[in-house]
Structures are given as C-alpha cells and as structure tokens.
Amino acid sequence: MKLKDIVNTIKYLKKYLAMLLLALVLTPNIVTAQSRTSQNAQELYGEINLTTEVDEPYPNSRMQAYPDGKDYARVVFNAINKDGTYATNLPLIITKPSSVELNGLENTSSGSIEWHVTSTRPIRAKITVRLKDYPQIKTSFTVNFRPSTSIKNLTDTNSFLYNLPVTFTAQIDPGMVAGVKEAKLVYSYNRRVNKWGRWVGERRQIEVPLTCSEDGYCYATINTDNTSTKRVDRGRFNYKFVFLDQNGTRFSRSYNGMLKMP
Numbered sequence: 001m002k003l004k005d006i007v008n009t010i011k012y013l014k015k016y017l018a019m020l021l022l023a024l025v026l027t028p029n030i031v032t033a034q035s036r037t038s039q040n041a042q043e044l045y046g047e048i049n050l051t052t053e054v055d056e057p058y059p060n061s062r063m064q065a066y067p068d069g070k071d072y073a074r075v076v077f078n079a080i081n082k083d084g085t086y087a088t089n090l091p092l093i094i095t096k097p098s099s100v101e102l103n104g105l106e107n108t109s110s111g112s113i114e115w116h117v118t119s120t121r122p123i124r125a126k127i128t129v130r131l132k133d134y135p136q137i138k139t140s141f142t143v144n145f146r147p148s149t150s151i152k153n154l155t156d157t158n159s160f161l162y163n164l165p166v167t168f169t170a171q172i173d174p175g176m177v178a179g180v181k182e183a184k185l186v187y188s189y190n191r192r193v194n195k196w197g198r199w200v201g202e203r204r205q206i207e208v209p210l211t212c213s214e215d216g217y218c219y220a221t222i223n224t225d226n227t228s229t230k231r232v233d234r235g236r237f238n239y240k241f242v243f244l245d246q247n248g249t250r251f252s253r254s255y256n257g258m259l260k261m262p
Contacts, residue, residue, distance in 0.1 A: 045090070045134035047082040052129065052141040063175025065118065067145040068246050071178040072103070072116040075141060077129065079108040086111020091132035100125045100143075119145040122247070148173035149251035151241050154217070161262045162229045167221045170241040170253070174216040182244040183210035185220035189237035192230065201233045210241065227259055235259035 054064055055074035064073035079087040090108040100123070104115035119125060123145050130138040154169040168185050185208045190201035206226055212218040218241070225231065240254040 041134045045087075045131055045137055048087045048090075048131065048134075048137050049080045049082075050129060050131070050137060050139040051078045051080070052076065052139050054141055054143060063146070063148055063173050064143050065145055066147065066175060066179035066246075067119045067122045068179055069101075069118050069120040071175075072118045073143045075102075075115040075117055075143070076112070077108075077115060078112045079131075080111070093130045093132050093135060095128040095130075097123060097125050099123060100127065100145075102127065117143050119143075122146045147179060147245055147247065147249065148176055149243075149249070151243070151251065151253040153241070153253065153255060155239075155255075157257065160257050160259050162227055162232070162235065162259045163224055164227060164262065165221050165223055166227055167219055168239055168241070170210070170218045172212070172216045172218060172243065174214065176243075176245065177212050177214055177216055179245045179247075180212065180243055181246050182242075183212055183218055184208065184242050185210055185222075186240040186242055187222050187226060187237060188239070189226070190233035191226075192233050210243075229259075229261075232259055 053076045055076065065071045079090065081087050087108055088111050092106050092108065094102060094106060096102060097119075099121045100117060100119045102115050102117050105113050117125075117127070124142060125145060126140060126142050128138055128140045130136075150173055152171040154171055155167075156169075159166050168187075172180070187206040187208065189204055191204040192199050193202045194200075204226070206222065208220040208222065210218040210220045229235075235258050236256070237259070238254060238256045240252050242250065242252040244250050
C-alpha cells in the first residue's frame, strides 16, 4: 500500500471514530428528549376521555342510515378532561372506510361536537377517533349502512269485511323509509263478472301506493268495489306488500285473507 493510501485510510478512520463518539454522546440526549416529550404529552392528554354516541331515534331499528350518500347517522362526540371540563381545540385523527364520509370538524372544538356520517355503499362501518398529539387516547363507534328488508304485517284481519273498505298496514325498518323508491300494495282476487249471461271468475290485481311515515308504518286502502259480496268470489283474496329501494333491491311479503260478513 502506498504511503498516500495509508494516510487517507487513517484520516477516514479518525473521521469515522469522531462521528461514532458524537453519536454515542447524542443518543442518550435524543432518547431523553423523546421520553420527556412523551411524558409531557401524557401529562397533558393522558386523562382526557373521548366518547361518542350514535343517535338512534328508533331504538328497535337495526339501521342508523341508508347507504345513498345523503341520508346520515347523527353522532355526538365529547372530549372531557379529568375535572369534568371540556378538552377544547385538540386535533383529531379519524380512521374510517373510504366509502364513509364524516361531515363535521376534525378537532375537539368546544369539546362537544356533532358529526353527520354518510356512506355511498352498504357497509357496517367502524370508525376510530384518536387525539393527534396523543394517539393512545381513542374511541370507536359503529354505524350500520346495510339495508334491512324486513316487513312486519300489522294488518287487522278483523277488518276483512264484505262491502267495507279495508286498510292494510305494514312496518318496515324506519331507517329504510328514506331509501325506498317505490312502495305499493298488490291486492288480488277472483272477481265475478257477467259474460254472455253467465257469471264467471276473472283474476283481478289491484295496485295501490303505500304511504309510509317516518317511523316505518306503511298504509294502503282497498275500496268497497273490491270487497263486494257480489264481486269477490268466495271472499278469498291475497295481498302483498312490495318495496323497491334506491339501490334497485326489491323486497316483498305475501299473505292470504278471507272476507266475512260484518
């Protein structure tokens, strides 16, 4: 090895050893600073309590919102200090599925805020909220955007009387009302008609729009012409509740009935 090369090697080793010694000196200081920062964050935020409450106006409903990107679930978020006061103006990290939008502030603001949560597809979404400056403090909530196709028949069968109007009643999940595009009652029976001097049975199907209230109750009424003793063969009929939602899903339930004399 040439003398020049030996000199360069010695210089490199000196430089390397100097850097190594500097690193050994600085590392404890860096660790200590990080530890102090973590300790300070814990002292500032460690006892904050985050809570969320999904507003469910219909306790028996399995849904909180319909997946149309417009209908929303209302969520109340609170950040509370140990002494019971609100923890204000702290930035948050919100983790959620991509199809879910959370409309509202992404900091604790006054300590109590409201979010509107929507989804563009059917999903049961878990959303996690953390303090940005101390992510160990977190809370989670779940919002269900899966459409329910349940139909409960609430029709009073004692109202199945000849020559009187009959009101048919069904209940769907209240969360579905906003997502229903079409709702109707289909009433079918064999109608007596006179053809060439003879009475014969002819199948009739009557469709009447269902009117649905916000709490999921849906109503439709059949008039007396379709409950007439002269027209309804043997008093037998069937009825079907039919719903079509905005995603194109059709769901229905069918039942049989029998008219009787008042």
